[in-house]
Amino acid sequence: MTRRTPDSRPPSSATSAEGAWSAKMDRLRRRARPQNRLRICDDDDLRQRYEDAEQQARRARFVAEANPGDEPAARQSADADTARDEIRQLLDAASEFLTFRALPRPVLEELISQHPPTEQQAEDGSIFNPDTFPAALVAAASVDGMSREEAEELLDGWSTPDANALWDAAWKVQQESRVELGKG
Template sequence: MSSTTTWAAKQKRLDGMPKPTATLTMYDDPAVRDRYQAAKRTADRADEVLAGLPKDADKDARALLDKEARDAHAELEAATAERDAHTVVLTFQALERGQLEELLAKYPATEEDEEAGRDYHFDTFAPELIATASTDGMPVEYAAQALKTWSLGDSEDLWNAAWGVQRRKRTDLGKG
């Protein structure tokens, strides 16, 4: 196979790679999230116990553990359905580098931003980036509102999801 053919195959794969994405999951009831997480842990533990059971284990003990595992998975299924009903998932995708650089140039840092170590004016750049990176069609106005009105932790997570995916690597420079 010639190097041109080899490169063409690699280029096709590279060009076909999806852009990195990140999700932000928001729960309208934290207790629902907690119940789901507890049910997940219980089901995982039940599976581990069953997997570690010797093949020659007592038949009654195995039957009891099987029932406990089935019950744990039924509870997990119910908790998953409840979680899904109380969850909103926002998805963000990495922009092409040129598009990101255009946004950065559109919103240059103020002195205050530079003092905070930023290369952009956060108050205008952040909502624009969040909206542009959103695969859900979030408007800039809503992104700005969310950054101002959501709790500090939630607004930081919103920003981190949209900004973090821009910096996500798909590379490994290790020996290989």
């Protein structure tokens, strides 16, 4: 029987497991929070050209994958991808982007608590005040530095679908999960 003294080290397997856990915890701490990017482009023709090019590239890729070894189909797929990428570059140049990042859970919960629903809104099932919370969240989640007043201006001044897209970009990233439960 081996006797351990207070100065003796734990078995190497315990040290190895602790080191592995420590490394894993370091990686978990360094995970980047999810981000979501909203494209804003007023050039309807360019957006439609990109959608058409994306659809053509998808079709060409489907044909090429369904016919392995068909060189013309593979070439057509590559050409369609190139055409789509060229139009995407034009679309990117004609677009503005707003980027939103998921807030840490306690920060989001605090923000929600700062915008409680009215009695009627709570009766309707709201967990926050839909009149004040959206601009606060858009501003808080903005990577670009948008202020609450600027968020409010955009939410109030844009068309309903565009304002909803702005809200969705900031809200959906708060709901994004990158973990899954599974069998080991």
